[in-house]
Amino acid sequence: MTKPTQSGTILDNYDLSKNNTMALSCTASHAMILDNADTLADDIRLAIDFAKHRQLATFVLSGGSNVLLPRRLDALVLLPRLLGIEVLSESDDGITIQVACGENWHDFIKTCLNHGWYGLENLALIPGLVGASPVQNIGAYGVQVSDFIEKVIAFDLADGSQISFDNSSCEFDYRHSFFKDNPNRHLISHVVFKLHKTCDQVLTSYGDLSTVSGDIAKAHGRNTPHPCDVFDAVVQIRQAKLPDPNVLANCGSFFQNPIITMADFTRLKATFADLPSYPIDDDFIKIPAGWLIDKAGLKGKGIAPILTHQKQALVLTNHAPYIATQDDIATAQAFIIKTVFERFGVTLVREPVWVDEKGTTPT
Ligand SMILES: Cc1cc2nc3c(=O)[nH]c(=O)nc-3n(C[C@H](O)[C@H](O)[C@H](O)COP(=O)(O)OP(=O)(O)OC[C@H]3O[C@@H](n4cnc5c(N)ncnc54)[C@H](O)[C@@H]3O)c2cc1C
Structure with a gap:
């Protein structure tokens, strides 16, 4: 269940300076937080009508880690913040889960590992929210998110209709997707992932991941890295060379x-x-x-x-x-x-x- 705040309310002169990791000064003329699954479809329709009436563009902003915002943004900024992870189906080997767009990406991977759901560990510590992950088909250390996406559920921002994109309709490519090529056209509300429940499919061939995850595995008394070791290794490598946006x-x-x-x-x-x-x-x-x-x-x-x-x-x-x-x-x-x-x-x-x-x- 999501915990509603002011979902669906049009907010004026909304400060986005703390909603972009480059920390650029930005005020949006209008914004709408979307954090209530029960009213989402109605809220999106209201947003579309408002934007049409005022002749404004709509712009979807999640964690703000891949955007460069202007000082004044005369648009209706949609802030998708729905939470929730739902199991759709499960077998001995794998699990299919539907994840709401507002879940924090890195925390979501930690939750998966805690449940014994594997595959996404190479993508640890990438900033942002789940709903943005298909947009540029995020990738790191030899894995891209499209390898694990079964479906993307989105709202068309022209008419408010809901559309389900299977993996091939997302037109994923290296740091590319249908959503990136058609900016501002859809709001992704949920992503459906298919993950492993067995831990023997780790991918450590990229860069120094093999050495670092091997050392971590050894320290835990294991001969080969467990997905949790790969997760720890990715975090360690990234922290050593990339600045934390919360600090710099x-x-x-x-x-x-x-x-x-x-x-x-x-x-x-x-x-x-x-x-x-x-x-x-x-x-x-x-x-x-x-x-x-x-x-x-x-x-x-x-x-x-x-x-x-x-x-x-x-x-x-x-x-x-x-x-x-x-x-x-x-x-x-x-x-x-x-x-x-x-x-x-x-x-x-x-x-x-x-x-x-x-x-x-x-x-
Ligand atoms: C320190 C650092 C390291 C990074 N490392 C990597 C990396 O290793 N690999 C990598 O691929 N990227 C990396 N990135 C880039 C970034 O984290 C990803 O692109 C991330 O997916 C952006 O998520 P976000 O929630 O911040 O999206 P935002 O920046 O808010 O949005 C990005 C784009 O997606 C659109 N969008 C966002 N949410 C939705 C939605 N729900 N529906 C429709 N459209 C939406 C926006 O309109 C915008 O065009 C890194 C960024 C930082 C700051």
Whole structure:
């Protein structure tokens, strides 16, 4: 059961400064918290009517860990906060659960492990809420959430109808989905996951996860890592290199890893012999944006208050919580893109969602 607060009420001049992990100053002209499952469909219809009447866009905001908000947002911001985890079916090997959009992602994984439901442990410590997880098909350490999603239940924000998307209709791809390609069109209310109940399918081949989870397993007297060991290892690795948004405001990886042609790669490699790479196919290859920023001399630098992180140059951090604005981000972003281009001839592309004053999301 969800515990209603002011679900379905239109709130004016709503402060979102503490609802985005980059800690950008932002006030929405209108907002609506959706935390009551019983009135959800009616509340969404009311929101749609209100927005149409005022000629406002609707914008869905969950944990705010992948968005860059403007100082003033003239839109109706929908804040989905439904809670609840329901078991739909279960066998000896697996379980299917329906999870409400407002559950905290990391806490949800902990709950799964406590119940003996496995698979999502590699995705520990990714900030945000469950409802946002399908949008960019979150992924880490060789796992993406789409591997475990059976269904996504959403409301169409044009007419308020409810739609159920099976895995293939979500059009999942690397950090992509139908929902990302069609921004502001749906509000995801629930995600249905299919998880393992056996603990022999851990995936530890990515980076240093094998060593760290192996050490943790040994310390527990196990020969091979249990999913809980993998969870602990992921937390340990991430805490060592990524800033905690509750301590230092940031929105994770700020730039996508560029995919360049083999010809460009050969040209770069002639000058920068240590340039790392991840082959895509015969014609294209991926190179790490963090490496380019670091080698361009920008680790720990930027344009104050927005600086790259000392331990991971791919992460932009805000050193002026609740004072910085989207303009500060734009300035630092332009400086980094220009510096990297001048050094390598490669154009970096931003990853987090840029939200403009009208609540739309230009690329
Ligand atoms: C320190 C840090 C580390 C991170 N590490 C990773 C990582 O390893 N892997 C990774 O993939 N990502 C990572 N991220 C990015 C981010 O955490 C994820 O994209 C996360 O899923 C965003 O969730 P959120 O609730 O904060 O969404 P928000 O930032 O609120 O929203 C993101 C987008 O999804 C839409 N949206 C949100 N909720 C809904 C909904 N219920 N229905 C419809 N649309 C919705 C929004 O409109 C917006 O376009 C990281 C971020 C940080 C700050």
